[in-house]
Amino acid sequence: MSREYGPKSQLRLAVLWPPFLVSGVATVLAFVMFDPLPLLANTDLAALSRLQADSIGLFWFWLITTASSWLTCCFQRPPGQREHTAVNA
Amino acid sequence: MTSSIEHFEQALYAKREKIFPRQVHGLFARWRLLGVIVLMGIYYGLPWVTLGDRQAVLFDLPARKFYIFGLTFWPQDFIYLTSLLIIAALALFFFTALAGRLWCGYACPQTVWTEVFLWIERKVEGNRAQQMKLDKSPWTARKLLIRGTKHFLWIALSLWTGYTFVGYFTPIREFGLAVLNLSTGPWETFWLIFYGFATYGNAGWLREQVCIYMCPYARFQSAMFDKDTLIISYDADRGEPRGSRKRGIDPKSAGLGDCIDCTLCVQVCPTGIDIRNGLQYECIGCSACVDACDEVMDKMEYSRGLVRYTTENALEGRPAHVLRPRVLIYATILVGLLGAVGYSIASRVPIGLDVIRDRNALYRETAEGLVENVYTLKLINMDDHHHRFRLSASGLEDLTLKLDHESIEVPAGQVREFSARLQIDPVDLKKASNEVFFELEAINNVALKVRESARFLGPTGSR
Numbered sequence: 001m002s003r004e005y006g007p008k009s010q011l012r013l014a015v016l017w018p019p020f021l022v023s024g025v026a027t028v029l030a031f032v033m034f035d036p037l038p039l040l041a042n043t044d045l046a047a048l049s050r051l052q053a054d055s056i057g058l059f060w061f062w063l064i065t066t067a068s069s070w071l072t073c074c075f076q077r078p079p080g081q082r083e084h085t086a087v088n089a
Numbered sequence: 090m091t092s093s094i095e096h097f098e099q100a101l102y103a104k105r106e107k108i109f110p111r112q113v114h115g116l117f118a119r120w121r122l123l124g125v126i127v128l129m130g131i132y133y134g135l136p137w138v139t140l141g142d143r144q145a146v147l148f149d150l151p152a153r154k155f156y157i158f159g160l161t162f163w164p165q166d167f168i169y170l171t172s173l174l175i176i177a178a179l180a181l182f183f184f185t186a187l188a189g190r191l192w193c194g195y196a197c198p199q200t201v202w203t204e205v206f207l208w209i210e211r212k213v214e215g216n217r218a219q220q221m222k223l224d225k226s227p228w229t230a231r232k233l234l235i236r237g238t239k240h241f242l243w244i245a246l247s248l249w250t251g252y253t254f255v256g257y258f259t260p261i262r263e264f265g266l267a268v269l270n271l272s273t274g275p276w277e278t279f280w281l282i283f284y285g286f287a288t289y290g291n292a293g294w295l296r297e298q299v300c301i302y303m304c305p306y307a308r309f310q311s312a313m314f315d316k317d318t319l320i321i322s323y324d325a326d327r328g329e330p331r332g333s334r335k336r337g338i339d340p341k342s343a344g345l346g347d348c349i350d351c352t353l354c355v356q357v358c359p360t361g362i363d364i365r366n367g368l369q370y371e372c373i374g375c376s377a378c379v380d381a382c383d384e385v386m387d388k389m390e391y392s393r394g395l396v397r398y399t400t401e402n403a404l405e406g407r408p409a410h411v412l413r414p415r416v417l418i419y420a421t422i423l424v425g426l427l428g429a430v431g432y433s434i435a436s437r438v439p440i441g442l443d444v445i446r447d448r449n450a451l452y453r454e455t456a457e458g459l460v461e462n463v464y465t466l467k468l469i470n471m472d473d474h475h476h477r478f479r480l481s482a483s484g485l486e487d488l489t490l491k492l493d494h495e496s497i498e499v500p501a502g503q504v505r506e507f508s509a510r511l512q513i514d515p516v517d518l519k520k521a522s523n524e525v526f527f528e529l530e531a532i533n534n535v536a537l538k539v540r541e542s543a544r545f546l547g548p549t550g551s552r
């Protein structure tokens with residue numbers, strides 16, 4: 001039952017996992033502070049229950065934080081290295 | 090350049106060898122067992138405790154109310170949640186600086202659940218050698234049966250764990266009935282399965298990989314370490330040169346150190362490292378190797394502590410400092426915050442008042458020539474009793490408060506909105522924008538009192 005861990009899976013983990021942790025905390029803080037129902041009352045999402053709104057909020061936060069994480073991973077590579085690896089690949 | 094990166098990545102993400110940690114007995118194993126029993130008892134037991142006619146600990150998300158024993162927290166008590174998170178983080182810093190990865194070894198849910206899963210595994214599959222033999226053997230009916238039993242028990246425990254988790258957010262007894270009738274709501278079902286699956290995957294399959302690859306704490310804990318932090322370490326000066334020997338031989342005469350190279354410390358390690366190679370970031374400080382080696386030392390009749398809790402300074406023969414600036418600073422802030430939160434919860438007033446000024450008009454002039462502002466007041470009764478309130482306004486001379494209702498009443502745990510008007514003779518108004526105060530006081534309990542500020546607007550300047 002051994003698994004292979006390549007750089008790809010490392011990257012996926014680094015892009016998805018820390019954002020999930022952070023968005024978990026962010027969701028709790030945000031929805032304890034703001035009630036989603038009045039905020040959504042005049043929008044298309046007015047029919048959502050609180051639990052649904054909270055859950056969607058979690059995924060929304062996750063999406064945003066993942067974007068940030070992904071950019072970090074992109075910037076982490078020193079400039080010019082892209083061409084370098086492309087040549088070597 | 091590229092090849093060195095590749096080399097590094099291969100080293101980091103090597104093919105995982107399945108680890109079969111050997112069972113240990115000893116002082117620290119007993120401490121960990123105690124931790125497991127207490128923490129699991131709290132986790133699985135707490136939702137079943139009732140206080141009066143409701144669940145003692147319940148985070149009612151749909152109603153946005155949080156019951157923790159006698160206390161009911163509202164979203165207005167947000168500050169407590171924030172403080173709690175800060176206190177938890179500080180406590181982690183404090184204990185890490187003092188005693189290293191104490192949290193990882195004894196209290197982290199990952200460790201605790203893995204410990205329970207290992208226990209089940211041992212009961213079903215036998216000891217380490219039997220487990221390894223079973224793992225290598227071909228798939229026979231017997232292996233299928235043993236593995237099937239193990240996974241069945243793991244999954245059953247995981248589902249119970251998921252059920253308990255949901256039970257913190259929805260009354261657990263009613264939820265239990267819903268589960269039996271297969272009538273749970275979609276989100277409850279989702280979280281039950283999600284949390285159950287996470288438990289099964291993390292404690293059954295991933296185990297030490299969670300600590301090595303997924304845990305954020307494992308990555309930043311070294312920043313809190315210094316030379317006086319308690320770590321688990323092998324005493325190389327004493328142990329080397331290692332080597333096997335017969336019992337009763339004086340190691341010195343054989344040119345050997347105290348380590349008999351039995352590799353027991355490696356076999357018990359849940360993260361599969363060799364502590365004799367020095368402090369490694371994979372080490373979760375579980376002290377299994379300490380117990381294992383102490384047992385060996387006892388058998389050899391050497392003194393214990395070849396692998397032990399120690400500090401870098403102590404290993405190098407320098408004096409240890411327990412009370413150092415880092416520890417003192419963490420401790421001071423921690424105690425201060427705990428005191429402040431404790432005091433504020435103890436003196437918390439369970440009523441709330443929100444004042445919202447009417448946005449449609451800045452101000453109005455009444456038929457009598459008075460300046461009038463209109464407000465919507467939101468009264469929150471977070472108490473467990475029905476209350477009647479008295480409302481007053483202050484901040485400007487000769488300010489009059491007009492209410493549409495004779496009496497202001499809010500039932501227990503409810504929110505009510507009232508509209509209120511403030512009137513003043515423009516002669517008394519010195520500025521265009523003035524601070525005024527609304528004061529709310531329970532008639533049957535004068536201790537329940539809150540004061541909220543608001544703006545009163547009038548014509549620019551005095552006339």
Ligand code: SF4
Binds near residue numbers: 364374
């Ligand atoms: S090296 Fe020792 S303390 Fe560290 S994880 Fe392994 S057994 Fe536990």
Ligand code: SF4
Binds near residue numbers: 349351395
């Ligand atoms: S358990 Fe102790 S004696 Fe055995 S190999 Fe490890 S350090 Fe050496």
